[in-house]
Amino acid sequence: MAHTAEIITIGDEILYGQTLDTNSHWLSGALDGINIKVIQKSTIGDQEEQITHALREAEKRADIILITGGLGPTNDDLTKPTLAKYFDVQLRLNEEALQEIYDLFALVGRVPTSMNEKQAELPTNAEKIKNTVGTAPGMWFQERGKVFISMPGVPREMKEMMQRTILPRLSEQFATGAIVHRMIRTVGIPESKLAEKIAAWEAALPTPIRLAYLPSLGQVKLRMTATGEDASLLEKLLDESTEALLPLVGDYYYGTGTTELEELVGIILKEADATVATAESCTGGMVAGTLVSIPGSSDYFVGGVVAYDNRIKMQVLGVSKQTLEAHGAVSGPVVQEMAMGVRKKFQTSVGIATSGVAGPAGGSEDKPVGTVWIGYSDERKTTAEKMVFTKDRALNIRLSTLAALNLLRLNFQR
């Protein structure tokens, strides 16, 4: 039986729609990863009565209560005094916390105000959780057989605290045997189609393995979680299940673990000692931008041309007027000439190109909105693939970008 947790998010700015709460989403995933089941999330305002009521309700239901927010230096941050009252204890200055605040300010050559110093006051029953990136310490309470954890609302501070201190400790304290994960990453296949392909495999999964579909834009990740007593046995089960799965997924599979597609493309290019240049029409620079988002991309990415206007396709990339007139800008021959053109002009091993009807205007019966051609060129071959995406401009641009990166990958991995 998994232990249960509730997440209480404190902050008027979230209630009024000024801030999107991403903390509780991140926390849910992190807790799921150590087999702790979140049973409720609540968002409430910075008010003592509301906080107390939420704590009381959560304590009735869950083993672990995680609280974010309300630890700022100003008077409208009420989490700490309310927790002290809730546990019927006093607030007391924590010398270690005070020192840590001074150290943090010293780093940027400043001195804390009395307001910041007040952040070092903690309820006497709290264990301090060190905050290495901010001034509000976290707190760990062990009361009436339950664990209460209070963290700052700043996502960076909360995550750092969770990863360094709280998750390891929760996982130790609430360990229910062994938990092993395996992430299988796919690209280019919709969730429903993937589910169909692997239905028989999924139905035959051994009992200790749970499967979750984690779809994001144009990608689906399959997360297998195995729980039991013997970690090495679970690893073996996961190995066997993965081995049976991969042939079913085929080319759509691109990796396990945390490496994103754009990182993988970089790794592949570096390994092959290859360089790439981009020639983009409908994606307008987003393929180049996605490659550049990876630190160290200058090792393999040289540059690109955004050839939005057909004039640029001809003048800068050397696409022939005849090809444009015969096939139109959104066509296999044109993206092939674009990919080859940019490869030659930029003297790279590989060229990749996009041209499509992103929408909302510009569609025709032949080439409706969502029609996209991706071109690829290296020294040995030049090819093109056609995709048909959606009616939504932003979505089409993002899906085309992903498809271009994927075609690059496939040409090295096939």
Next chain:
Amino acid sequence: MAHTAEIITIGDEILYGQTLDTNSHWLSGALDGINIKVIQKSTIGDQEEQITHALREAEKRADIILITGGLGPTNDDLTKPTLAKYFDVQLRLNEEALQEIYDLFALVGRVPTSMNEKQAELPTNAEKIKNTVGTAPGMWFQERGKVFISMPGVPREMKEMMQRTILPRLSEQFATGAIVHRMIRTVGIPESKLAEKIAAWEAALPTPIRLAYLPSLGQVKLRMTATGEDASLLEKLLDESTEALLPLVGDYYYGTGTTELEELVGIILKEADATVATAESCTGGMVAGTLVSIPGSSDYFVGGVVAYDNRIKMQVLGVSKQTLEAHGAVSGPVVQEMAMGVRKKFQTSVGIATSGVAGPAGGSEDKPVGTVWIGYSDERKTTAEKMVFTKDRALNIRLSTLAALNLLRLNFQR
């Protein structure tokens, strides 16, 4: 006194961290816009007991209870039977809802399954809310002096229902006099600095006006909300306050309303009958990509060069080797030559360029990570501006992109 609302989100996938809940954030903002105050949000699992408990708690506190999710066609969607039990009524087939489901399927040439048909069953005390984009109707309940509203969890369906039916009706039923909004958009100034600049103005705001700071990446929106009896009086107050505010904000102000910076840039270029080309190093195509994100951008955006490697800066954009050697790639002279180079090569009225140290590597004492130069060139002048951003690569790229668009704007508006 504003009326109060609570939002209940139903769905295991949100509790387990598989889906990020953006619905309740959107709902909060929409309700705030009609002066309804959200006092709590709860996320719970697809379980009758949990749903009933959450309803009971919310009913104690709020005037309006909004529920999203759990209206799918499968058996684990329990919202409808639970609501029927909660109000002690039966489920009954709603002929109009059934017809709407048939109509929707006919549009895509399909016939509903018996599971879909079941979606037309509603609690007898529910008023149907039409779903024009999906098969699950919404429901409006008026019980014990409170309003309960149940909507599908699919964001597109929920939003459509809110905008077409629910918001107008809530605003009619719970109108507390007049509410008028004014949004003042700024770019390039941090929230704290803006707050300092306008502190005296803010302190002197007339009572009917509330001010909210809505910060997003590199931008801060100021939302004034005026509430009272007489809408025209409120409009006048907002006009006066805006008039007093704008000189304080100066050049950082770029517009009111909902027009984003990249849209505004497009409008400005079109009005001036001007065209633009981009030359990007550190932003790697994101300036072009942001321009292309706007439908119809082909009217003024011609294309660009991503000159990530210095070789491309020289060979494609014509930056001189001497300038690169004398000043380095991250320098005013280089971005000026890039901007002018792309403008001439692409034959546009304007060229805009970026070069910076995005990080994490590549920083020096002179040019630490976060140092970015933006270049601008038109027929009359060529200029450059230096910015110093953060230590974070992704953030630096996004802030540089925004700064480039902003420099473009300023050169037309100053």
